[in-house]
Amino acid sequence: MKGRVIKSTGSWYDVDTGDTVISSRLKGKFKQAGLKLTNPIAVGDWVEIDLESNQETAVIKDILPRQNYVIRKSTRKQHFSHIIASNVDQAMLMITMKRPRTSFGFIDRFLVSIESFRIPGILVINKMDQMEGEDAEEWRQDIHEIYEPLGYKVIETSALNDSELEKTFEPYLKGKTTLIAGHSGVGKSTLLNSLVEKANQATQEISDYTTKGLHTTTFAELFHLEYEGSLIDTPGIKEFGILDVEDTELSHYFPEMREYLGQCKYNDCKHINEPGCIIIQKLEEGYIHPYRYQSYLNILNEEDSHR
Ligand SMILES: Nc1nc2c(ncn2[C@@H]2O[C@H](COP(=O)(O)OP(=O)(O)OP(=O)(O)O)[C@@H](O)[C@H]2O)c(=O)[nH]1
Ligand SMILES: [Mg+2]
Ligand SMILES: [Zn+2]
Numbered sequence: 415m416k417g418r419v420i421k422s423t424g425s426w427y428d429v430d431t432g433d434t435v436i437s438s439r440l441k442g443k444f445k446q447a448g449l450k451l452t453n454p455i456a457v458g459d460w461v462e463i464d465l466e467s468n469q470e471t472a473v474i475k476d477i478l479p480r481q482n483y484v485i486r487k488s489t490r491k492q493h494f495s496h497i498i499a500s501n502v503d504q505a506m507l508m509i510t511m512k513r514p515r516t517s518f519g520f521i522d523r524f525l526v527s528i529e530s531f532r533i534p535g536i537l538v539i540n541k542m543d544q545m546e547g548e549d550a551e552e553w554r555q556d557i558h559e560i561y562e563p564l565g566y567k568v569i570e571t572s573a574l575n576d577s578e579l580e581k582t583f584e585p586y587l588k589g590k591t592t593l594i595a596g597h598s599g600v601g602k603s604t605l606l607n608s609l610v611e612k613a614n615q616a617t618q619e620i621s622d623y624t625t626k627g628l629h630t631t632t633f634a635e636l637f638h639l640e641y642e643g644s645l646i647d648t649p650g651i652k653e654f655g656i657l658d659v660e661d662t663e664l665s666h667y668f669p670e671m672r673e674y675l676g677q678c679k680y681n682d683c684k685h686i687n688e689p690g691c692i693i694i695q696k697l698e699e700g701y702i703h704p705y706r707y708q709s710y711l712n713i714l715n716e717e718d719s720h721r
Contacts, residue, residue, distance in 0.1 A: 415472070418501075419459045420636040427455055429463055429472065430636075438463050438472040449495060452488045456497035457634040457646055458591065482531035484593055487655030495657055499593045499634055499646045504534040504586075508596035508605065510541045511553045513620055516597055518560070522709035523654040524595065525566065529667035530659075536567045536586065538594075540601040543572040560703050564669045573605035583609060589642045598629045598650025606647045610637045615647055656713060664714055665693065670702050671710070684714065 417429035417436065429438045440455060455461065455477060463472040483500035505528045509516035521537065528535050539545075539557060558568050571582060586592070587609070594602045599620035607613050618630040634648045661684050665671040671685070671693050679690025687694070696702045 415463050415465070416478075417461060417463055418636070419455055419457055419461060421633060422453065422455060422457055423633050427461075427474065429461060429474070431463075436463065436465070436472045437470070438474050440474050449485075450493055452491055452494045452496045456483065456500045457636050458483075458500040458502060458593075460501065482533055484528060484533070484595070485657060486527065486651065487657065489652070489655075498595060498648055498651075499636075501591060502533060502593045502646065503590035504536060505593045505595060506536045506538050508538045508540050508594055508600045508602050509557070510539070510597075510600045511545060511550055513541070513544070514597045514599050516600065518556075518705045519709050519712060520597070520654060521561075522706060523656055523713065524651075526659070526664070526667040526713060527654065527656055529669070534565075536569060537561055538605070539568065539570045540573050540605070542570050543575060556705075560705060571605070573601040573608055576608075579605075579608050584641065587639060587641075587643045587645065591636075591644050591646070593646045593648065595648050595651060597652065600650070602650070603631050603647055606637060606645055609645065610639060613637050613647075656716075659713075661714060664710065668706065668710055670696075670706065686711070686714075 415431050417431040419427050420430045420435065421428040425439055427438050429436050438461070455474065459480065460478040461474045462476040462478070463474050465472050480500045482502065484498040484502065484505060485495050486498060488494040488496045507521060507524050509521060525535050537557060539554065545554060562568055567586070569582065569586070571579065573579065576582070594605065596602055603615035603617045606615050607617065616630050629650050631647055631649045634646055636644050636646045638644050659667070662682050665675060665685060674692045674696060677692040678685065678688065680688055683691050685691050685693035693702065697704065697707050
């Protein structure tokens with residue numbers, strides 16, 4: 415039988431076959447080319463399962479090839495990676511200006527990781543009800559001005575108390591598998607509960623003592639929408655570690671740089687200070703945003719420090 419993994423809690427996986435959800439487990443080991451994973455099977459995976467003799471549980475025989483996946487460095491195990499979810503049509507990064515604050519650097523890291531599979535990205539600014547003052551207005555405008563020209567949609571919402579929530583999100587979510595990611599406490603599960611009637615994800619106020627969040631959601635889980643499509647709720651991410659990207663490859667994952675690639679004087683240009691660099695020229699001319707270029711340099715430096 416073929417099915418899709420909708421939840422993973424350690425060694426058991428909930429596999430949705432369309433008719434029913436079967437608790438399944440892995441027997442033996444799967445070799446996955448080039449990847450050292452903390453989770454061999456991820457939410458979103460399509461798998462082949464065989465019912466066990468009890469007719470209730472099943473064994474996962476095979477993982478079907480992944481169309482794409484969103485992956486990050488493992489925080490627990492060095493040199494290992496963790497697949498957040500696979501086979502997604504788009505990824506929503508939920509961001510908030512405060513409690514917790516989402517930095518531009520964090521946004522850019524996430525976008526780089528989804529660009530490696532050309533997964534379309536959407537930024538969801540949540541907790542709009544708490545956005546007050548000049549700083550908030552400036553931050554909000556920056557998000558629109560920096561990311562929309564790059565092709566990322568920006569949605570503003572208040573997951574907790576927006577009466578137009580369904581109407582706002584349905585056109586984006588219909589017919590698609592959408593991953594929701596972001597820092598802990600931004601409101602991912604709150605949004606999910608508002609959009610999926612049957613969902614009852616725990617949500618929790620972030621503590622007054624720390625704005626780092628509590629990691630209320632601990633496992634990724636896929637939920638079906640009332641209309642066609644599904645949403646994957648995920649645990650909060652504190653830092654987004656990007657998998658090893660070659661220095662000369664990184665600019666491919668910045669859409670505003672991608673369009674100029676091949677136009678630098680040197681083939682192996684890293685766009686730092688090389689003569690005849692088109693990226694530096696475009697930065698100076700204002701076609702590349704300085705925040706984005708700064709993120710580019712930060713990721714480049716971080717990658718170097720790992721070698
Ligand atoms: N004011 C306000 N609070 C919100 C909004 N959305 C969510 N919250 C609150 O923010 C807190 C965190 O929400 P969660 O949905 O648990 O956050 P999460 O992103 O799922 O967090 P993790 O599961 O830890 O990753 C809760 O107290 C929510 O009620 C909003 O639009 N406005
Ligand atoms: Mg949550
Ligand atoms: Zn260059």
